[in-house]
Structures are given as C-alpha cells and as structure tokens.
Amino acid sequence: MNDLTTARPDHALAALRYQTAARDLERIVRSIAARYIVQEVPLTWRLLQAIEAEALADLGFASRHDAIMLGLFQRPSDLPYPETDETVDFGSSTALPAVFAFAVSAYEEAARRAAQPASIVAPSKRTRAWGG
Numbered sequence: 001m002n003d004l005t006t007a008r009p010d011h012a013l014a015a016l017r018y019q020t021a022a023r024d025l026e027r028i029v030r031s032i033a034a035r036y037i038v039q040e041v042p043l044t045w046r047l048l049q050a051i052e053a054e055a056l057a058d059l060g061f062a063s064r065h066d067a068i069m070l071g072l073f074q075r076p077s078d079l080p081y082p083e084t085d086e087t088v089d090f091g092s093s094t095a096l097p098a099v100f101a102f103a104v105s106a107y108e109e110a111a112r113r114a115a116q117p118a119s120i121v122a123p124s125k126r127t128r129a130w131g132g
Contacts, residue, residue: 017065017069018069018072020065021061021064021065021069021070021072021073022073022098024061024064024065025055025061025073025098025099025102026098026102028055028058028060028061029051029055029099029102029103029106030102030106032051032054032055032103033051033102033103033106033107034106036051037106037107037110042087043087043088043103043104043107044084044085044086044087044088045081045082045083045084045085045086045088046083046084046085048081048088048100048103048104049081049083051099051103052075052097052099052100052103055099055102056070056073056074056099073097073098073099075097075099075100079097081100088104090104
C-alpha cells in the first residue's frame with residue numbers, strides 16, 4: 001500500500017525541481033535569442049533548432065540539473081520540424097517543446113516592444129546607487 005504522506009512531498013519536490021529547471025532553461029534561451037534579436041535576425045526553423053541545441057548543451061544548465069530532469073526538456077525524436085530558412089510559424093498551436101516556446105515568446109515580446117510608439121515607452125528612472 002502506498003504511503004501518501006511520503007508520496008506528496010516527493011511530488012511537491014519534483015514539481016519544484018521541474019519549475020526551477022524550466023525557469024533556468026527559459027533564462028538561457030532568452031539570453032541566446034536576445035543575441036539574434038538585437039541583430040534583427042528573423043526566427044527561422046534553422047535558427048530555432050540552433051537555439052535549442054545551444055540551450056540544451058549549456059554546461060551550466062547540465063551541471064545544475066540531473067540527467068532525468070534534462071531529458072524532460074529534450075524534444076522527442078519523433079517530433080520533426082523543418083530544417084529550412086523559412087520564418088517560423090506555429091499558427092495557433094500551443095503544444096511546443098519548451099525551448100521552442102521560450103524562443104518564440106522572446107521574439108514575440110521583442111516584436112511587441114518594437115511596435116510600441118516611442119511615447120508609450122516609459123522613460124528610464126534615475127536612481128541613486130544607495131537607493132535614494
């Protein structure tokens with residue numbers, strides 16, 4: 001018989017570990033995508049897969065999370081995507097591998113910021129180093 005008192009903390013810990021790894025991976029993907037965004041490189045299928053490969057090969061990410069956790073973010077091999085220089089278009093699909101979703105989100109966020117008129121962008125607020 002299963003002991004639910006030990007099973008629940010294990011599930012909570014696993015969920016917390018997954019969330020931590022997902023946030024870590026998102027930060028890595030956004031950092032990689034930002035390099036291309038500032039150069040105004042469009043998000044193509046080939047670039048998306050390059051971002052995925054670089055993010056999943058990140059040594060810091062691999063050292064902070066165990067192999068089982070890393071495997072959860074690997075795209076299944078039976079989920080092929082084009083390897084072309086065409087612009088990425090997922091249509092209305094929301095079922096994306098994690099790295100793809102993070103990269104697409106970074107590009108969409110950058111496009112929204114670029115589309116805002118200059119008057120809407122909030123001016124930077126000067127603050128003192130000591131917080132005053």
